[in-house]
Amino acid sequence: MPTPSPANSTLTACIRKNFRTPERNFLLDVDFAAAPGFTIVFGASGSGKTTLLDCVAGMAVPDAGRIAVGDRTLFDEASRINLPISNRSVGYVLQDLALFPHLSVAQNVEYGLAHLPRAERKKKAAAMLQEFRIEHLRQQRPDKISGGERQRVALARSLVTDPCVLLLDEPLAALDAGTKSKILDDLRRWNHDHGIPVLYVTHDREEVLALGERVLVMEEGRILAQGTPHEVLRAPRQETVAQLAGFENIFDATVHFIHEDRGTLTCRLTGDSGKFVLLETPLIHAEAGAQLRVGIRAGDILLAISKPSGLSARNIIPGRIVSVERRDMMISVRVDCGVEMEVHVTLAARDSLRLAVGGEVWLVIKTHSCHLMRKGSSSQFSFPGSQ
Amino acid sequence: MLIDWQAFLLTIELAVIVSAILFVIGLPLAYWIAFSRLRWKFLVEALVALPIVLPPTVLGFYVLVALGSQSPLGRWWQSLTGHTLAFTFTGLVIGSVLYSLPFAVQPFAASFASVDRKLLAASATLGASPMRTFFRVVMPLSAPGLVTGVVLTFAHTMGEFGVVLMIGGNIPGVTRTVSIGIYDQVQASNYASANAMALLLLVFCFAVLAIVYALNRRAAQKAWTMGPAR
Secondary structure, X not given: OOOOOHHHOOEEEEEEEEEEOOOOEEEEEEEEEEOOEEEEEEOOOOOOHHHHHHHHHOOOOOOEEEEEEOOEEEEEOOOOEEOOHHHHOEEXXXXXOOOOOOOOHHHHHHHHHOOOOHHHHHHHHXXXXXXXXXXXXXXXXXXXXXXXXXXXXXXXXXXXXXXXXXXXXXXXXXXXXXXXHHHHHHHHHHHHHHXXXXXXXXXXXXXXXXXXXXXXXXXXXXXXXXXXXXXXXXXXXXXXXXXXXXXXXXXXXXXXXXXXXOOEEEEEEEOOOOOEEEEXXXXXXXXOOOXXXXXXXXXXXXXXXXXXXXXXXXEEEEEEEEEEEEEOOEEEEEEEOOOEEEEEEEHHHHHHHOOOOOOEEEEEEOHHHOEEEEOXXXXXXXXXXXX | OOOOHHHHHHHHHHHHHHHHHHXXXXXXXXXXXXXXXXXXXXXXXXXXXXXXXXXXXXXHHHHHHHHOOOOHHHHHHHXXXXXXXXXXXXXXXXXXXXXXXXXXHHHXXXXXXXXXXXXXXXXXXXXXXXXHHHHHHHHHHOHHHHHHHHHHHHHHHHOOOHHHHHHHOOOOOOOOOHHHHHHHHHHOOOHHHHHHHHHHHHHHHHHXXXXXXXXXXXXXXXXXXXXXXX
């Protein structure tokens, strides 16, 4: 098979489609390009990820837009093009795999090669069985093999047809980490040789960081952010992304003072009871009085039982312990310092500092541990450096 | 003669032909019922189910009228062959096909509908046309339902009475089936003969059903019953 040139095999999709979930009606409205390689589609369930894949595969019809791979148009509302599923050459591995239960592993893999002469079909399927390390299962029925093996069969069955795009809908969700990473290695190796765009849907944060060359973060049918996983998750500028990225502390904030010279902002965080606290954060392009959100990871905050001095950290805030809870091998301490912050410490730290409800403590937060984001908007935000 | 073998063979012939015809026309009809999303599908479903609730005499009467020399169909057939369809074996086949339609189509449609739609989607993404998907995925996974439909059609046709009487009458070697023959013998107070034929029909039908269901069960187990993981 000739390897398609990367420029020629990019998936471009501009899709608008109204769709219904049991809870509500909403609009899928996305516009993106996925170059050859892995693109992670990340978002909570009901954010439109599966509908997006269904539109690319042809199982759902967009109300408007265009979907193309390179210069091959799969769907174009304007010129009334809507290729049937079977002509799209889109590989789609569904979450529950949908292996044919009445066919053997080898027959499953050969299924998509019906157009080839028998000898060529056998040869191609055998090579793919070998590549995905399942040749010893060739005579087995899908119900007689393990979950990881079934996953390999499903991938082999799709890839043997040389699709121009591969869609994976949380394909590895049910597998243990070891099995998962072995399968991903094989898949990556395959794609290194073939170079097609792979859209990989997940809601697992670790998969995003481990896998993705690029990530699209979806919410409510829209793409909130796109870029490399680090750009999107490490420095989230959108509240939804922040929650996905694991910020335990998220506060409304107002820009109080801008220190251009120091490269920082002073933000005013307002608590429920009208009390407030001032926090020094990195400088972003904002005006005094602008409404923002600040996210701080609970593990990025230090606790001290007396006021520390001689630290580089700019935020040293007094507070009182509201609760101390054990979670597995970690302690979650909630501290009222004008706003209520969650702080994670070790069991040993709790014991040596004798942390207890009512205790007076100091919170130490580095300027760059304060992540600023736009407030609750649904406007799309692209990071510098992401297409 | 205790047993009217001619009537017996005629009945089997009728049942085989009707089963074969209903298999061929039942598949596309059932496929349409199982997969169509048209709003007025329910009307077709109701029409197909009608012979279950309709008295055979009502169905037989209207088929007789439709086949008779007063109807366009009957006139067309008469101009083609020189005789009417009523009181012929062909007429009997037509009436029986209509009468047994739900017994084929309903099991077919139910088993098509129970095939996991994701398998159909997967087949399409692998480049298979709907036709290929039907023969390679839908049909094999519906095998028990297909067998059930054919067997029910066969058994139902073997035992039909009212429609045959209305359309075919009682012409030996042409339209006299076993059930008509039994009725005939009872009318003539020839109970020994009636009993022999009734018993034969009973045993034959039971044997056919038992064999087919046994084979069907074996095939189903072989094809896809979930076995324990190795």
